[in-house]
Amino acid sequence: MSDGTAKAARPAALTPDICVIGAGGNGVALAIAAASFGVPVVLIERDAIGGNRGPLATHALIAIADRAQAMRGAGRLGLAVAEPLPNPAQIHDHIQRALAAERANHSAERLTALGIIVMRGEARFTSRSTVTVDGRPIKARRFVIATGARVAPPAIAGLDTVPLLHESDLASLTRLPERPIVIGGEGVALAQALRRLGPAASLIAPEGLLAGHDDEAATILRRRLLREGLELHEDSTPLRAERARSGLRLVLATPSGETTIEGSHLIICGPQRPAIEALDLDFAGIRHDASGIAVDRSLRTSNRRVYALGACAGGAAAAPPDRAGDDHIGLLLRSILFRQPVRIDPASEPRVVWSRPQIASVGLTEAEARKTAGKLRMLRWPFTENAAAQAAGATEGFVKAIVDRKGRILGVTIAGENADELIAPWCIAMRAGLGVGAVAGMPLPTFARSDASRRAALSFQATLTTRPGLRRLIGFLRRFG
Numbered sequence: 001m002s003d004g005t006a007k008a009a010r011p012a013a014l015t016p017d018i019c020v021i022g023a024g025g026n027g028v029a030l031a032i033a034a035a036s037f038g039v040p041v042v043l044i045e046r047d048a049i050g051g052n053r054g055p056l057a058t059h060a061l062i063a064i065a066d067r068a069q070a071m072r073g074a075g076r077l078g079l080a081v082a083e084p085l086p087n088p089a090q091i092h093d094h095i096q097r098a099l100a101a102e103r104a105n106h107s108a109e110r111l112t113a114l115g116i117i118v119m120r121g122e123a124r125f126t127s128r129s130t131v132t133v134d135g136r137p138i139k140a141r142r143f144v145i146a147t148g149a150r151v152a153p154p155a156i157a158g159l160d161t162v163p164l165l166h167e168s169d170l171a172s173l174t175r176l177p178e179r180p181i182v183i184g185g186e187g188v189a190l191a192q193a194l195r196r197l198g199p200a201a202s203l204i205a206p207e208g209l210l211a212g213h214d215d216e217a218a219t220i221l222r223r224r225l226l227r228e229g230l231e232l233h234e235d236s237t238p239l240r241a242e243r244a245r246s247g248l249r250l251v252l253a254t255p256s257g258e259t260t261i262e263g264s265h266l267i268i269c270g271p272q273r274p275a276i277e278a279l280d281l282d283f284a285g286i287r288h289d290a291s292g293i294a295v296d297r298s299l300r301t302s303n304r305r306v307y308a309l310g311a312c313a314g315g316a317a318a319a320p321p322d323r324a325g326d327d328h329i330g331l332l333l334r335s336i337l338f339r340q341p342v343r344i345d346p347a348s349e350p351r352v353v354w355s356r357p358q359i360a361s362v363g364l365t366e367a368e369a370r371k372t373a374g375k376l377r378m379l380r381w382p383f384t385e386n387a388a389a390q391a392a393g394a395t396e397g398f399v400k401a402i403v404d405r406k407g408r409i410l411g412v413t414i415a416g417e418n419a420d421e422l423i424a425p426w427c428i429a430m431r432a433g434l435g436v437g438a439v440a441g442m443p444l445p446t447f448a449r450s451d452a453s454r455r456a457a458l459s460f461q462a463t464l465t466t467r468p469g470l471r472r473l474i475g476f477l478r479r480f481g
Helices: 003-009 025-036 054-077 088-105 108-113 167-172 185-197 215-227 328-338 366-370 387-392 424-432 436-440 451-466 468-478
Strands: 018-021 041-045 116-120 123-127 130-133 136-138 142-145 149-151 164-166 180-183 202-205 231-234 237-244 247-254 257-263 265-268 272-274 292-295 306-308 313-315 351-353 358-363 376-382 398-404 409-416
Touching: 018 025, 025 041, 025 108, 025 116, 025 328, 054 088, 054 167, 054 185, 088 167, 108 116, 142 328, 164 167, 167 185, 180 185, 180 257, 185 202, 185 215, 185 265, 215 231, 215 358, 215 366, 215 398, 215 409, 231 257, 247 265, 292 306, 306 328, 358 424, 366 376, 366 398, 366 409, 376 451, 387 451, 398 436, 398 451, 409 424, 424 436, 436 451
Parallel strands: 018 041, 018 142, 041 116, 142 306, 164 265, 180 202, 180 265, 202 231, 292 313
Antiparallel strands: 123 130, 130 136, 149 272, 237 247, 247 257, 351 358, 358 409, 376 398, 398 409
16 A cells, blocks of 8 residues: 555544533533534543433432431421332332433434534544544644543452442442442432431541531531431541451441441442543643643643643642532633633632532631631521521521621531522622622522521621610711601
């Protein structure tokens, strides 16, 4: 074969405006949004389009367990109590229906109909401006890496000899594990759901429960977990796993020595590792480390053509796994399509623990705030003082806002039902640079749980009533009717 024939046989390079590497939730959303503006887009995925289905399956399982627990607690509201009887087949069907609805939105056929070129295979950078997939070169004006992250297997001797599950396996389970042992504090909501639906469950939290969250919120959750019968092992490190007649034995190193627990399955929910090892980033001049791809506040990498978002991004975009909000897609579109300067603001992005009660936070925790200089105020309002919570018989939890002496919001933690929704006004206020007075003035419907946030914000003004100057002003104005 001549050189001319060989060159002619090479596939022509694709030249889209945007090439998105990774068709998980973030990658698909970005590709769809860009294509809706008429922008040529190539989307590359080596596995299933839509990414890991485990988180959605977990949320469906948590919702089912929440209903089961509500049945147990109905007696407090004057209803006959019935012990729920989980039906594994129907639980599996419900999870599959939830997954099917999402899968339809992420199908290759729908993406192709939107004008997106979908490519299956392993993406690798071969230069600063080229990615290849099975020998097909792609020379895009901009690349976006959205490959996500995977759970890093813990260093436990004998791990490969015992029944082992990952969160991604929950989507296909037809039977729930009878006595699961969840490893990793990130799995607290899953462990609680499995305990609510089964006879027993254990949670191993080597770094403690809700490490990095508000201590008071962690205490409230800890009490709830123990009351519901979850076997909790904090500050305990798994050493080795052994096969046993019941399924497995796990040996833990505790502050007081070693202890052994038994279960049917291990479920790994530990720290995640960015899925970037196969991209050959060095060929593109992209800096990266164990935390992910280094990006700046505009999500741009050391290669000006390339951006990264989501769990694979480190640097200025590094975030804990329980962060609930992610506005990186909108920011990237503004930067790539409209050349607008953008800056991510991690301080105003919420984090949510999907346990019951939920724990939602934004900004600094109380412990973090106390390390900073300056005079701070803690504004706290318990749900025991909230009419909506009293009517529902769900008064556990609180709203806690941390502000400076001028009323600037530094951080908020909410523990209680619907904390994921209640944190939203605080996130907006922090993003917009509004003070606590803006939250205090929110118009709210009667008997709203969010009134606890307004009450907490109003308490900032309580000290004003004792100021002599303000009292003299009010007295002066009273003389004029």
